[in-house]
Amino acid sequence: MMTLVSLVDIAIGPSVGLLPLLSLGPAFAPLVGGWRRTAAVGLVSMLLTVGLGLYDGLLDGARGYVSVLSVLGVTAAGLVAVAMRQRREAELASVRSIAEAAQRVLLKPVPRLAGQLRAAVSYTSAVAEARIGGDLYEVVAAPQGVRVVVGDVQGKGLEAVETAAVVLGAFREAALDEADLTRVGHRLSRSVDRQLEGEKFVTAILAEVTDHEVTFLNYGHPAPLVIRADGSSALPEPDVYALPLGLGAHGTSEPRPYRADFRPGDQLLLYTDGITEARDGEGRFYPLADRAHLLKEHDPESALDALRRDLLQHVGGPLQDDAAMLLLRYR
CATH class of the missing domain: 1.20.58 (Methane Monooxygenase Hydroxylase; Chain G, domain 1)
Incomplete structure (x- = not known):
């Protein structure tokens, strides 16, 4: 000048x-x-x-x-x-x-190995410069099997982070104490109902991986994606979706567990709706099921990175919602 x-x-x-x-x-x-x-x-x-x-x-x-x-x-x-x-x-x-x-305390790094499972996580916050938001995940190696939760808190910002802390604290304790996944879900639901105020709620999916089988409890959360060793994929869904956590005052029944085969070479992807509801410039949702082939990378972290890059390319800009993905591989 x-x-x-x-x-x-x-x-x-x-x-x-x-x-x-x-x-x-x-x-x-x-x-x-x-x-x-x-x-x-x-x-x-x-x-x-x-x-x-x-x-x-x-x-x-x-x-x-x-x-x-x-x-x-x-x-x-x-x-x-x-x-x-x-x-x-x-x-x-x-x-x-x-x-x-605070992030390291709330969202601890998941164990790379949990029993026969190899785990990897990808998390993208919708808040600029933030590394944590309203999505949550955890992997706990319990005596009964590997137990997992992935959830999505209503809203964003600090209030969502506080709610995520409530859910994760309750899950980490219940996952090690309770004998079956249904009891874990019941205890988690009671804890969240006591501590959440107003109309706050959390959609969540709980999973328990045992020998050659995975059991799910779904609280109004997107269906998991199971990728078979032969490359085929499925989205196991419950017969009836339960209401999200935090809405127990409405007197609804607890979710019923449902199961799917999970054998060596299979993969399980749990995610939040920030993935499936991401839109491109023409308003089309991200076709996650059609992108299952991107998870064929030998390294799970690299596989999730490839899927995340494809998601951002689909959106063509920053995400409008928090997006979390948890990938489990049966070794």
Whole structure:
């Protein structure tokens, strides 16, 4: 900017009065650099102003003095802006470090190996700069089998995170204590009903993997995707969907468990509706069942990365809802 102003001023002479525009340099410098860079740009701008003022013969008049004062004032304001920006950046870094610590407590990394299962997770928050939202997942290796939960909390932001913490805390305790999955679901439902207020609710699916079989409890959640070793896929659904967790005051019955075969070489994908309800520019939903072939990668993390990239390509931009995927492979 300063080079362009200088060249134009030399070309057309002092008649137009472009010297005050040299203050654009120190005006924009705080956006991309620290105080040293801003001060250096201000010094260069001052030297150019004095040099062009002498060249144009303006330093002995009011226009020259105004130009010099403009550069000085904008440079001083830029230095103040840099100090304020750096202080906010330090505060933001501190908040992020605390948030990341909270994330590690709430959404712990799932075990890579759980019994005969290999696990991998992909999580994308819809909130800009956030790494956690209202979706939740957990894998617990219990004596009865590997127990899993994937859920989606109504809403977004901190309230959704608090609700997710309630669900995960109750599941982690019940998954190790209760003898069967139905009791885990009953205990989870009671705990959530006691602690959630108002019209909050959580859709969730619970799964228990034992030898060659997986049992599901579905609380109004999207059906899981089972990919067979031969490449075929299925979406096991219950006969009747139960209401989400947190709506027990309506007096509805508990969900009934249903089962599906799960044998060596098979894969189980549990996910939230941020995946299946993601739309492209023409309003078409993401066809998850048709993308099952993307999970053929040898490494589960790489397989989920391929599916996530395909999802983002389908949407053509940032996701509008949190999206979580939990992949289990029977080794």
